[in-house]
Amino acid sequence: MRFELPDGRALHVISSKGQVSFVDGAFELCGVFGAEDAAIELAIEHPFANAKHVWVPHLTPEEGYVMGDAIFRSPAIVLADDALALAFVPDLDDVRDVANAGAYRVWLDCDHPRRTVTMAAGAYREEGHVFYVREHARAEGCAVGMRLHLVASCEARDCANPYGMVARWMWNRWGRPGMTRAHDLAPLLRHIVHWAFSQDGWAESVWQSIDERAAAPVFIVDVSRHPSIPPEQRRWREPRSIWNQAWFSTQRCANGLLRHARQTGSADLEDRARRMTEVALAAPQHNGLFPSRIVADASGTWRWSNSDRRPASASEDACHIVDAAFTGRMLLEWHALTGDARARDYVLRFAERLVALQRPSGAFPGWVEPDGRIPTELAEGPESAVSVTLLLELARTTSHAAWEKAALAALPFLEDVAREGRWEDFETYYSCAPWGVPGQRVARNGVYKQNTLSIAWCAAAFFEAWQTTQEERLLALARRCIDELSLYQAVWNPPFLPAPAHGGFGVMNADSEWNDARQSLFAPLYLELGRATGDRELTERGISALRASFSMLYCPENAALARAYEKRFPFFGPESYGFMMENQAHSGAEPIGTFTIFTWGNGSALATAATVYDRFPELRTECGLL
DSSP states (O other): OEEEOTTSOEEEEEOSSSEEEEETTEEEEEEEOOTTOSOEEEEEEOOOSSOSEEEOSSOOOSTTEEEEGGGOSSOOEEEEOSSOEEEEEEOHHHHHHHHHHOSOEEEEEEETTTTEEEEEEEEEEEETTTEEEEEOOOOTTOEEEEEEEEEEEOOHHHHHOHHHHHHHHHIIIIIHHHOOOOOOOHHHHHHHHHHHHOTTTTHHHHEEESSSSOEEEOSOEEGGGOTTSOGGGOOOSSOOEEEBSSSSBHHHHHHHHHHHHHHHTOHHHHHHHHHHHHHHHHSOOBTTBOOSEEEEOTTSOEEEEOOSOSOTTSOTTOEEHHHHHHHHHHHHHHHHHHOOHHHHHHHHHHHHHHHHHOOTTSOOOSEEOTTSOOOSTTSSSTTHHHHHHHHHHHHHHHOOHHHHHHHHHTHHHHHHHHHHTOOOOHHHHSSSOOOSOTTOOBTTTTBOOOBHHHHHHHHHHHHHHHHHHOOHHHHHHHHHHHHHHHTTBOOSOOTTSSSOOTTOBOOBTTOOOBSOTTHHHHHHHHHHHHHHHOOHHHHHHHHHHHHHTTTTBOSTTSHHHHHHHHHHOTTOOGGGTTOBOSOBOTTSSOOSOSEEOGGGTHHHHHHHHHHHHHHOGGGHHHHTOO
């Protein structure tokens, strides 16, 4: 079957089994499984020999690997050059029906060198962390009826930014209709505060004092610390620690807790926020650089170190610049909230060193050893965006021209990153899915291994640069980044997950999480861009991300999820209201996890809610911040 495209080129459609027709903008695949049918497939050969833009929802680096519906948040395969933008989108209503029936699964695949896109009714299994490998469906007699939508445009703006074209299409079809009436977040915030800070909650494990001035929620608490377990039998999942890092930011939570304390009139919470800030200010600076975490040894002695999410060539003493820059941004916000000059001075010392470290390309280094050596892995990457944003924020508050000059000099480098879709940061390679080689595309899919943090950081940097310069080109770049980020946001609630997924975010194109805690970081960015552009879609996405930030909270208000928690942990009760796993379906088969990270879960959600309350008063009702 030949299908002519708007620019005169054509798609060639082949189905290994079943019948294919084109109706109302979608290819329809129909058939019935026979005894020997492993899958019923729709395969399409596309004409893009030199696509400038390629996007896939998940990587399939080897033959036989597929993009399972387990990661269909906003599933699309996107291709574009200067003449045509094209997206293939499986119909999520059909996918929901398939999931409810349970006879087979849906998957996609993209073989870039062969210029082939495939959608199939079939089966797959998990491989490693986390790929999906096709298997025989064993669905004899089962009928198949699925649609693959074709979204196409020859408009220049869509060819330049095909991500926005398909993100808008999916939001209009599923995302906006899937938005529900806002629930009151106030009781959920009370649950979080009670869980973390009350003695009849989990405070005995959560709240950790370093000295008489500095204290904070511990990095991670799992169910082995449940209050019903005698203290002598409780176990730490890993050594007690407190982090100020690009993921696990105690200072971000301190800022949010201070806002919440002022909104609720709580002197206790304000004191806790101030003690949390003392942790950040206690980190020893050496020529402006400083460590990102403090760890307690077996004797209870605390010592400073850095995040272990790093390449093997970087030592424990190497400062991760994005961690320091993110903490700098949070301390700058603390100064704005409190007038604490110590926080501003701390950031200024870091900024002086940061500018001195800037590389000829404009980028800022990934890791810096105490002797100044820079490890080669990710020595230049999109993590630089956080440094750009910090320097622009400093320039706006101090009128120091050097900050602005250095930040703007980094923009051409970030533009190259965005143009290539090279969204590679520390989490991409040095976390739970560590395979791959930095700087190399995955040949079979034509894209880099990508992480959503990098996309959001670049969107924020371009947006901040636009606010500084008022160059519309920079606002367009921020929008291009946020549109690609939107393809990692769930536009529906799949029936195979215990918690609602709508509005939540995935992590990368090589992992399986839904509703990851990063959505609380992304929500204010969407709201800022929605306000600046007047685009209601971005505002709705931000509101949905905020709501999704609470979707994994164990509490009676999340009744269906509470039952799932209690099934796995029968000892949970009111003392655990406020416990929250960082995401769902991280390991695929088991959607409910065993631990809470305050700075990457419930505390992060609280911080965002308090921030949105202060910065977007016109949206309080829509967000459930009544």
